[in-house]
Amino acid sequence: MKRESKTQYALLGILSQCEMNGYEIRKYIESTISFFWSESFGQIYPTLSKLEKDGFIKEWEKTDSNGKKKKVFKVTRPGLEEFRKWMDQSPIQTNKRNELLFKVFFGRHMNPKLLMEQLEGEIRKQKEDLKSLKVFQKELKTEWEKHPDTEYWYLTLEYAEKQALLNLDWIQKVKGKIQEKV
Amino acid sequence: MKRESKTQYALLGILSQCEMNGYEIRKYIESTISFFWSESFGQIYPTLSKLEKDGFIKEWEKTDSNGKKKKVFKVTRPGLEEFRKWMDQSPIQTNKRNELLFKVFFGRHMNPKLLMEQLEGEIRKQKEDLKSLKVFQKELKTEWEKHPDTEYWYLTLEYAEKQALLNLDWIQKVKGKIQEKV
DNA sequence: GGTCTCATGTAAATAGTTACATGATTAT
DNA sequence: ATAATCATGTAACTATTTACATGAGACC
Numbered sequence: 001m002k003r004e005s006k007t008q009y010a011l012l013g014i015l016s017q018c019e020m021n022g023y024e025i026r027k028y029i030e031s032t033i034s035f036f037w038s039e040s041f042g043q044i045y046p047t048l049s050k051l052e053k054d055g056f057i058k059e060w061e062k063t064d065s066n067g068k069k070k071k072v073f074k075v076t077r078p079g080l081e082e083f084r085k086w087m088d089q090s091p092i093q094t095n096k097r098n099e100l101l102f103k104v105f106f107g108r109h110m111n112p113k114l115l116m117e118q119l120e121g122e123i124r125k126q127k128e129d130l131k132s133l134k135v136f137q138k139e140l141k142t143e144w145e146k147h148p149d150t151e152y153w154y155l156t157l158e159y160a161e162k163q164a165l166l167n168l169d170w171i172q173k174v175k176g177k178i179q180e181k182v
Numbered sequence: 183m184k185r186e187s188k189t190q191y192a193l194l195g196i197l198s199q200c201e202m203n204g205y206e207i208r209k210y211i212e213s214t215i216s217f218f219w220s221e222s223f224g225q226i227y228p229t230l231s232k233l234e235k236d237g238f239i240k241e242w243e244k245t246d247s248n249g250k251k252k253k254v255f256k257v258t259r260p261g262l263e264e265f266r267k268w269m270d271q272s273p274i275q276t277n278k279r280n281e282l283l284f285k286v287f288f289g290r291h292m293n294p295k296l297l298m299e300q301l302e303g304e305i306r307k308q309k310e311d312l313k314s315l316k317v318f319q320k321e322l323k324t325e326w327e328k329h330p331d332t333e334y335w336y337l338t339l340e341y342a343e344k345q346a347l348l349n350l351d352w353i354q355k356v357k358g359k360i361q362e363k364v
Numbered sequence: 365g366g367t368c369t370c371a372t373g374t375a376a377a378t379a380g381t382t383a384c385a386t387g388a389t390t391a392t
Numbered sequence: 393a394t395a396a397t398c399a400t401g402t403a404a405c406t407a408t409t410t411a412c413a414t415g416a417g418a419c420c
Contacts (some may be wrong), residue, residue, distance in 0.1 A: 006284075013288040021372075033284075046374085048371085087292045094281070094282065104341075159352050184378090187380085222401080224378060
């Protein structure tokens with residue numbers, strides 16, 4: 001089976017929620033779905049060109065509330081169909097590389113002290129994630145309550161939260177085991 | 183910062199546990215660490231050549247219990263140092279793309295019935311994973327009890343188990359929400 | 365004037381998969 | 393003999409990151 005970049009579907013999905021330009025797509029990903037997705041400019045711009053060439057999106061002149069003009073991309077009807085077709089048909093693929101597990105699996109080869117430090121770094125990261133997830137949850141419940149996607153977004157936040165808690169819990173356990181060796 | 187393939191470190195780690203050839207490495211990954219790692223032949227063989235050229239591994243003629251000869255790769259001392267240096271210094275990087283979350287995040291655009299089917303597929307997968315994790319756990323506790331790595335391996339199995347349970351739990355919840363829309 | 369954010373892009377390198385080709389050995 | 397598994401590899405392609413280049417407009 002041929003490989004197919006997920007980037008194009010990510011962009012179609014995002015643009016189907018809200019029209020924007022490449023720069024804004026990047027910001028959207030960073031600020032909103034970064035806990036489960038990432039894209040670089042080097043992917044975004046060429047993919048936007050490709051999608052436009054294929055007729056799945058088109059450029060649009062938008063005038064905002066201040067009367068300022070701005071170029072944005074909009075998903076076309078064929079684009080939305082393409083996105084939905086992929087969503088409906090492509091089975092969910094799970095990501096195979098987990099560096100945290102890798103490091104613990106081969107943990108005997110590490111300096112225990114340095115392993116502890118890396119685990120503590122992970123704990124800090126997870127705690128920060130938890131904090132921003134809480135903020136997101138609050139935002140969803142207030143500003144975005146009426147949005148047709150809210151329910152779905154909320155589910156993903158719940159997953160991310162559970163995941164962070166699992167990670168914290170497990171890392172603490174690992175730390176306990178490694179502590180004996182330092 | 184430059185990117186660096188993790189494949190080389192995966193191979194060094196595996197070979198530091200047990201000397202083997204490329205084919206066996208592939209089988210090892212598939213049968214033992216597939217729940218958090220993967221490598222294809224297209225990566226394994228060129229990387230083995232590179233590692234040998236760098237002096238991090240070397241080919242070795244091994245005679246097994248039946249007196250049969252066989253070529254395997256062994257990690258050299260500089261190879262082990264290289265591996266440990268990476269383990270000690272490179273911070274843990276988390277993987278950013280989770281297609282399951284992606285699909286739920288954009289779930290409104292999916293046919294609810296087809297989303298249900300995909301979720302059920304996920305459930306089956308997770309349940310199978312759980313089963314084989316149980317088998318691994320039993321094996322570790324019997325055949326591999328004395329191995330110096332057992333403790334670390336067991337921790338990763340516990341993580342994988344918790345992860346699978348989290349996934350199952352969450353997917354059930356999502357299914358509950360989607361059910362209303364079918 | 366200078367700095368920050370907005371905005372778009374490309375080139376080079378690296379990473380990784382898939383599909384194919386080939387041949388040896390082992391089991392039935 | 394023939395099918396399955398062992399075993400090694402490569403070529404083509406696809407995906408992705410990183411670093412760089414460039415310029416406009418806003419803010420101070």
